[in-house]
Amino acid sequence: MQRAYTAAMTPPFLAPVGALAALLLTPVAAHAASPASPRIERLVLLMRHGVRAPLDGEVPPATRTGQPWPRWDAPAEQVTPHGAAALRALAKADRRWFAAAGLVAANGCPDPAVVRLWTNSASRTIASGEAYAAGFAPGCRITVGHKPEGTNDPIFEPLGAHPAAFDASRAVESIDRYTGGAEALTRRHAAGLKLLEQVLACPAAPCSPAEPSSVRPSEDGHGIDLKGPIRAASGTAQVLMLQYLEGLPPAQVGWGRATPARLEALGAVHGALFDVFSRPPYMAAFQMAPTVDRITQDLTATTAPKLDVLVGHDTNVAALAAVLGVPVKAPGFATNDPAPGGGIAIALVRAPNGGQAVRLWYRTQSATDMRAARDRTVWTPLRLAGCDEGAEHRCPLPQFLKRLEAATEPARD
Structure with missing residues (x-):
C-alpha cells in the first residue's frame, strides 16, 4: 500500500533509521528537520499547469444543460488568478520540501545554476511557471524558460512536431x-x-x-x-x-x-x-521520447541543475506514468486523472552500497487545498514493479534508464 506524505511532515528520506517505524505510525511530525548532508542529489519534476478557465470547445457545443453555465472571469484557456495563487502556495510548500531534502536553501534567491524552470510554449503553461517561480522564491528573479509562445516544443507536444517514425x-x-x-x-x-x-x-x-x-x-x-x-x-x-x-x-x-x-x-x-x-504503449512511447531524453540528461549530465521543474499538461503526466508503469492519485481526484499542478518527481539518490539510484513520488495538492490555495502538498511514493529495493523503493539508476529506453523504443526506430 502506498503512503502519502504531506509537506508538513518530515520527508521519509530524512528520517533516522531508528525513527522510521515511529514516522510510519505517526501521521504528523512537528517540523521537517534538515539533513546533515543532502540525501537527494538531483530531482526532476514534470508537472501539469495550474487551474485554468475552460478551453474553447472543451464542453462540446451540442452539450445541453438544464441551466446556463457559470461565467468565468479569466479568458478561455488561461490560468485564473486563483489558479496562480494555488500554484504560488504549491511552490511555497515545494520549497520547504526541497530544502529539507538538501536541494536548495530554505530562504533567499536560489542559484540559477541549481534551479531550472522550463515550461511548454502555451500561454497557460508559461503563466503557471511564472506563478510557481513567484511562490518558490518571492522577490527573486527566476528565469522561466520556454520556446516562443505558440511554437512547438517536442518535450511537451511531441506529436505536434510530426515525428517521421509515427505510424x-x-x-x-x-x-x-x-x-x-x-x-x-x-x-x-x-x-x-x-x-x-x-x-x-x-x-x-x-x-x-x-x-x-x-x-x-x-x-x-x-x-x-x-x-x-x-x-x-x-x-x-x-x-x-x-x-x-x-x-x-x-x-x-x-x-x-x-x-x-x-x-x-x-x-x-x-x-x-x-x-x-497517453497510456497505450505505442502512444506513450511517442508522447514521452523527447521528455525521457530530458530526464536522462537531468540524471546523468554533469552540467544538469540539481532541480529541474518542467511545466506541461495532463497528457505529459499521464504518459510519464504509463512509461513508468505507475498510477497517479491525488486526494479528491480519480485514479490516473492528473491534477492541475500535480507532477511526478524523479530523484537521484545514493543506495546503501554507494551506487546511484532513483526514487519516485507523485506530488500534488489535494482538491480541497487547491480550492483554498493552501500551501500544503501530498507526496505519494511510487513503486516500480521489478525495480523496488528497500523501504525507500529505490531503483538502481542503470536499470531505471534502461526501462525508460525500452518503453520509448518504438519512437526511436
Whole structure:
C-alpha cells in the first residue's frame, strides 16, 4: 500500500533509521528537520499547469444543460488568478520540501545554476511557471524558460512536431489492444457517463452529444481521432472539476449537483481520455521520447541543475506514468486523472552500497487545498514493479534508464 506524505511532515528520506517505524505510525511530525548532508542529489519534476478557465470547445457545443453555465472571469484557456495563487502556495510548500531534502536553501534567491524552470510554449503553461517561480522564491528573479509562445516544443507536444517514425495505424492497433476498443472503453465508463447526465440535468436526455465510439488515424496521418461519448464527456467532466478547484460557490459547481464525491467519480471519465492518447504503449512511447531524453540528461549530465521543474499538461503526466508503469492519485481526484499542478518527481539518490539510484513520488495538492490555495502538498511514493529495493523503493539508476529506453523504443526506430 502506498503512503502519502504531506509537506508538513518530515520527508521519509530524512528520517533516522531508528525513527522510521515511529514516522510510519505517526501521521504528523512537528517540523521537517534538515539533513546533515543532502540525501537527494538531483530531482526532476514534470508537472501539469495550474487551474485554468475552460478551453474553447472543451464542453462540446451540442452539450445541453438544464441551466446556463457559470461565467468565468479569466479568458478561455488561461490560468485564473486563483489558479496562480494555488500554484504560488504549491511552490511555497515545494520549497520547504526541497530544502529539507538538501536541494536548495530554505530562504533567499536560489542559484540559477541549481534551479531550472522550463515550461511548454502555451500561454497557460508559461503563466503557471511564472506563478510557481513567484511562490518558490518571492522577490527573486527566476528565469522561466520556454520556446516562443505558440511554437512547438517536442518535450511537451511531441506529436505536434510530426515525428517521421509515427505510424497512426500502429497507434490505433496499440490503443485497441490496450482498451479493447473504443466501444469497450465507453462501456467501462457507463456509470460515470450516466452520472454526468444527472449533473447536466438537461430537459431531455441525452445531454451530451451522442455518436458512435471510434478511434482512427487523423486525416493528416500525424495523430489520432477519438469520437463518441468519452470524447464528448471528458472535457465536460474536467470543466466541472475546474469549477470546484477555482473556488466557485457550491451552488455554481455543477449547478449544486457536482459534490466533491461526484467530481472524483467523474474524473474517471476525464481520465479515460488518456487511455487513448497517453497510456497505450505505442502512444506513450511517442508522447514521452523527447521528455525521457530530458530526464536522462537531468540524471546523468554533469552540467544538469540539481532541480529541474518542467511545466506541461495532463497528457505529459499521464504518459510519464504509463512509461513508468505507475498510477497517479491525488486526494479528491480519480485514479490516473492528473491534477492541475500535480507532477511526478524523479530523484537521484545514493543506495546503501554507494551506487546511484532513483526514487519516485507523485506530488500534488489535494482538491480541497487547491480550492483554498493552501500551501500544503501530498507526496505519494511510487513503486516500480521489478525495480523496488528497500523501504525507500529505490531503483538502481542503470536499470531505471534502461526501462525508460525500452518503453520509448518504438519512437526511436
